[in-house]
Amino acid sequence: MKQVLLVFIGGGLGSALRFLISKTLNPTFQHFFLGTFIVNMVGCLLIGIILGFSAKSNLLPQNYTLLLATGFCGGFTTFSTFAFEKHSLLKSGDFLQLAIYLITSIIIGVLAVMFGLWITKQ
Numbered sequence: 001m002k003q004v005l006l007v008f009i010g011g012g013l014g015s016a017l018r019f020l021i022s023k024t025l026n027p028t029f030q031h032f033f034l035g036t037f038i039v040n041m042v043g044c045l046l047i048g049i050i051l052g053f054s055a056k057s058n059l060l061p062q063n064y065t066l067l068l069a070t071g072f073c074g075g076f077t078t079f080s081t082f083a084f085e086k087h088s089l090l091k092s093g094d095f096l097q098l099a100i101y102l103i104t105s106i107i108i109g110v111l112a113v114m115f116g117l118w119i120t121k122q
Contacts, residue, residue, distance in 0.1 A: 002063070003063065003066050006063055006066045006067040006071060007066055007067070007070050007071040007074070008071065009067065009071060010066070010067040010068060010070065010071020010072035010073075010074070010075065011070075011071045011072070011074055011075030012075060013071075013072055013075065014043075014071065014072040014073060014074065014075030014076030014077075015075035015076070017076055018039050018075065018076050018077070018078055021035045021038060021039050022035035022036055022039060022078070022081070023035070025038060031089065031094055031097045032097065032101060033081075033082075033085045033101075036078050036081055036082055036085060037101070037104075037105060039076060039077060039078055040077050040078060040079070040082060040105060040109060041105075041108050041109055041112050042076075042112075043073050043076045043077035044077070044108075044109040044110075044112040044113045044116070045112040045113070045115060045116045046068075046072075046073055046076075046116065047069055047073040047077075047113065047116065048112065048113040048114065048115065048116020048117045048119075048120075049116040049117075049119055049120060050065060050068045050069045050073065050116075051065070051069055051116075051117070052116055052117040052119065052120025052121070053120050054069070055120075056120050056121070082105065085101075086098060086101065086102060089101065
């Protein structure tokens, strides 16, 4: 039960922070959801760092990993929102913006996870 509570608390904090960032930054650009993009890229970096430290040498106890990686990062990142926004671009016929956003999100997201893992190996 303690583990479920840790995930619940982390997820709530991550979701609230995601909401605030997206609400602030998404209206800035008409066809590029900057808030969602930043949240997803930062979330990818954070999960790489958290899981890297967790796997490195037990620097992060399992309960902290659940709170931060499963809970916070799970609530903070927004893949469902990401997919919905891509659907909106597809529906509007803005194929160039759709392609740019998809490609940059995937490439930078994967690179951010790799960078987060690399940081923990230093």
